Amino acid sequence: xxxxxxxxxxxxxxxxxxxxxxxDYSLQLMHGDLVGLIGPNGAGKTTAFNLLxxxxxxxxxxxxxxxxxxxxxxxxxxxxxxxxxTFQNIRLFNxxxxxxxxxxxxxxxxxxxxxxxxxxxxSFWRSEQxxxxxxxxxxxxxxxxxxxxxxxxxxxxxxxxxxxxxxxLATEPVALLLDEPxxxxxxxxxxxxxxxIRKINEExxxxxxxxxxxxxxxxxxxxxxxxxxxxKLVAEGTPNEVQSDxxxxxxxxxxxxxGAVHA
Amino acid sequence: xxxxxxxxxxxSPLSGFSVAVAxxxxxxxxxxxxxxxxxxYLGTLLALLFINVALAVSLNLTNGLSGLFSLxxxxxxxxxxxxxxxxxxxxRRKSVMLPDLPEFLATNEVALFPxxxxxxxxAIVVAIVVGFPVLxxxxxxxxxxxxxxxxxxxxxxxxxSGITRGGSGLSGIPRLTTIWWAFxxxxxxxxxxxxxxxxxxxxxxxxxxxxxxxxxxxxxxTFRVRMVAFVLGAFFAAIAGALLVHLISVITPKTYSxxxxxxxxxxxxxxxxxxxxxxVIIAAGLTVLSETLRPMEESLGLYGMSQVIVALSLIxxxxxxxxxxxxxxxxxxxxxxxxxxxxx
Ligand SMILES: Nc1ncnc2c1ncn2[C@@H]1O[C@H](COP(=O)(O)OP(=O)(O)OP(=O)(O)O)[C@@H](O)[C@H]1O
Ligand SMILES: [Mg+2]
Numbered sequence: 001x002x003x004x005x006x007x008x009x010x011x012x013x014x015x016x017x018x019x020x021x022x023x024d025y026s027l028q029l030m031h032g033d034l035v036g037l038i039g040p041n042g043a044g045k046t047t048a049f050n051l052l053x054x055x056x057x058x059x060x061x062x063x064x065x066x067x068x069x070x071x072x073x074x075x076x077x078x079x080x081x082x083x084x085x086t087f088q089n090i091r092l093f094n095x096x097x098x099x100x101x102x103x104x105x106x107x108x109x110x111x112x113x114x115x116x117x118x119x120x121x122x123s124f125w126r127s128e129q130x131x132x133x134x135x136x137x138x139x140x141x142x143x144x145x146x147x148x149x150x151x152x153x154x155x156x157x158x159x160x161x162x163x164x165x166x167x168x169l170a171t172e173p174v175a176l177l178l179d180e181p182x183x184x185x186x187x188x189x190x191x192x193x194x195x196x197i198r199k200i201n202e203e204x205x206x207x208x209x210x211x212x213x214x215x216x217x218x219x220x221x222x223x224x225x226x227x228x229x230x231x232k233l234v235a236e237g238t239p240n241e242v243q244s245d246x247x248x249x250x251x252x253x254x255x256x257x258x259g260a261v262h263a
Numbered sequence: 264x265x266x267x268x269x270x271x272x273x274x275s276p277l278s279g280f281s282v283a284v285a286x287x288x289x290x291x292x293x294x295x296x297x298x299x300x301x302x303x304y305l306g307t308l309l310a311l312l313f314i315n316v317a318l319a320v321s322l323n324l325t326n327g328l329s330g331l332f333s334l335x336x337x338x339x340x341x342x343x344x345x346x347x348x349x350x351x352x353x354x355r356r357k358s359v360m361l362p363d364l365p366e367f368l369a370t371n372e373v374a375l376f377p378x379x380x381x382x383x384x385x386a387i388v389v390a391i392v393v394g395f396p397v398l399x400x401x402x403x404x405x406x407x408x409x410x411x412x413x414x415x416x417x418x419x420x421x422x423x424s425g426i427t428r429g430g431s432g433l434s435g436i437p438r439l440t441t442i443w444w445a446f447x448x449x450x451x452x453x454x455x456x457x458x459x460x461x462x463x464x465x466x467x468x469x470x471x472x473x474x475x476x477x478x479x480x481x482x483x484x485t486f487r488v489r490m491v492a493f494v495l496g497a498f499f500a501a502i503a504g505a506l507l508v509h510l511i512s513v514i515t516p517k518t519y520s521x522x523x524x525x526x527x528x529x530x531x532x533x534x535x536x537x538x539x540x541x542x543v544i545i546a547a548g549l550t551v552l553s554e555t556l557r558p559m560e561e562s563l564g565l566y567g568m569s570q571v572i573v574a575l576s577l578i579x580x581x582x583x584x585x586x587x588x589x590x591x592x593x594x595x596x597x598x599x600x601x602x603x604x605x606x607x
Contacts, residue, residue: 053480079482087480093473095591096466103463104470108482111463114491118458120280131463171482 004030005064006082006175006207012051012061014044021047023231024061029175033207034197036222036239038215044231045211046088049179052209053085054078066174080108084173086164088180088211094153098144101152101163102135105170110134135170142166142196158189165196175207176200182214190214194221219243287450298442306442310510312550313445317452318503319530319546320539324456325496326528327537327591328465329489330472335393335409336500336527337519338416342389343382343501344508344518345420345427348436350378351509356435363425375439379505386501390494398489405493413521420516432515433508440509448506452499456539459495468492469537469591522570529577535587540597545588549573 007029014022022044029035037045050056052063054075062071065081084105093101110131112124139148142162147155152163161181168176178197182190194217201208212218218225219239227235227242235245298306318336325333350373352361373381389412397408420427427433459465470478471485479485508514530549534541553569560568580587592598 055476055480074484075476075479076482076484079480085480087477091474091477093470093477095473096469100466100469104466104478104483105481107463107467107470108484111467114459114464117462117464118455120458124462128463167477167481 006031006033006066007052007209008064008067009052010062010064012048012058012063014047014051014056015059020231022051022058022228025051025228025231025233026061027052027209027226029207029209031174031207032201032205033209034201034221034223035207035209036218036225037209037211037228038213038218038225039228042230043228045228046179047231048228049085049177049209049211052078052177053083076108079171079173082172082174083177084168084171084175085177086161086168086179086181088183090157090160090164092152092160092163092167094151096152097149098152098155098163098166099132099135099139099148102138102166102170103131105167106131106134109172138166138169141199142169143192158185158192161185161189161193162196165200169200169204169206173206175209178208178210180211180213182212182217190217197221283454291446294442294446307510308550308554310440310442310445311507312547313442313449314503314507314510315550316543316546317445317449317499318527319534319542320449320452320456321496321499321503322527323531323534323537323539323542324459324499325492327531327535327542328456328460328472329468329492330475330536331398331489331493332403332406333409333493333496334406334521334524334528335390335412335493335497337521337523338409338412339386339390339497339500340504340507340519340523341413341416341420341514341516342386343379343504344514345433346382346385346501347375347378347505348433348508348514349426350381351375351437351439352433353435353437360433360435361426361428368426375444375509379502382501382505383498386497387494390497391490394490394493398493399486410521410524413524417516427516432513432518434513436508436512436514438509438512440506444506445510448499448502453539453543455495455499460537460539464488464491472537526573529573531587533576533580533587535589535591537591538587538589538593540593541587541589 005028007027009025009027011024011026012022013020013024025044025048027035037048039045047056051058054070054073054077057072062069064070065078065083068081070078070081093104096104110127112127116124136148139145142165144159144162144166147159152160155163161184165176165178165181181197182193185193197208197210198221200206210218210222222239225237225239225242226233227245227247234247235242237245294309297309301309322333322336325331349361349368350371352372354372393408393412397405421429459468467478467483467488468491470481470483471488475485504519508518526549530545531542534543534545552572556569556572560566
């Protein structure tokens, strides 16, 4: 069972001083999974992402990726093992072009080492070509071709969100963690995004964990949903199970009309 | 070859290389002409200009491309200067000037090339030792650490008199640096920096500069990338320091000071962080400016005027064009030219 999980996080906890931001959180993300992570503001979703990607070290608990213990390792090591992510507050390489941003994601897989770079031996040109070709494909997949030479910092919000996904895809991940990818998007941009997430999950066979505030979107998109409240996992299951869970309605949806939950 | 392939990859790598070689040949010819027609003073000035350009471009590799804030160039130049000078110092004078040298140094007199290489390698070791703890930390710790390094190296040079002859410094260093050495170093530094910048490694450096956390999460080992940039910069600084002492034939603990670090950082900032063209032009311009102002400073008694002008231009740039004259890029005609597409 556990050998099938790409990400196997066991009972991870993270404290900030007296605050327990994530409390005994566990996740088994399987190959090709599409899991939603929901919860009210400050529930600890982003902190959970930071723990799963090595940005923060857990106070306790373990994180295994494809059965290898990577607890406490830095983000680039987790990235090398196939964990990619986007950020709630967009983090692009603003001064680089769209293509260059994506190419950076290909560096760890195909980038030539220093000596080959300085001597520009044939293997250097080959690796540059591979990175360029793959990045161009990803730019096409994420529908950014028209903007390929534009400065990333000059893009619209929606394009920036897609560019973050493109850069993450360039790392050739097995699991992609999206932190509120639809935040700030208009309706048509959100539709494009949902299609893209489906494509990534179904065609590229990448496991996706997505944090989202829009409950309709999560329920429509995800096969499995986790609900976080005050750092604790209060429910987990299919969208239907979760929607009828009393703890969820109380914790997360309590302030809303119950009818709003049903898609 | 899809039509959206990046610009740099469209031209064949060879044509870019031949354009670069042709350019170097043309400039070398100009240097040769200058060398036979100029006075010895102007020849030295030209060599100094080349070394300054090499220094500015190498610092741009560290600070501009990777977003580090190293002030360490003077420290590495001092290390390189002393290392090379002790190695090339005439054997018969060593017994007088440096009677306490260890046996293997006292009885040897090395040619410039191996001495310069040794200087560079020693600087690499020092850079790794300094970088190892500091480059894991965030940005500005490096500024403090390298500032400390300048002080430590100066103190070492002052107090380790058996090796360095203390505060009075070493004089009578053989004048081995010709204009061609300086020119060669400049070409080497520009070529290395250019190749790094337009490569996957260079993009990883710029990613680290733009957003270290996002770079890490995209698989870039920011520590490694910073280390490469820091070590390369230190290597070239040491070589420049070594060549410079063999041009001016003296070195004291204060030859390369914090002021020099300031001036180099200013060159990078004014030229544009990450812009090779900017660093070349500004370093050359400031060298010429300070030399032309020197007679005026002396006749008017306005010492430090060029320093004031440097500081003023920095303030103006920060105010009106904070990204520097050239931003982080290279002017499009220069990129075209060196990628070979200029020739069609
Ligand atoms: N670096 C930090 N230092 C101290 N406290 C932190 C830190 N990061 C997060 N927290 C706290 O941990 C709690 C969880 O924050 P987190 O950002 O994970 O929530 P979230 O579920 O992502 O919320 P949102 O929906 O607003 O994005 C919050 O109370 C927050 O203030
Ligand atoms: Mg959040």
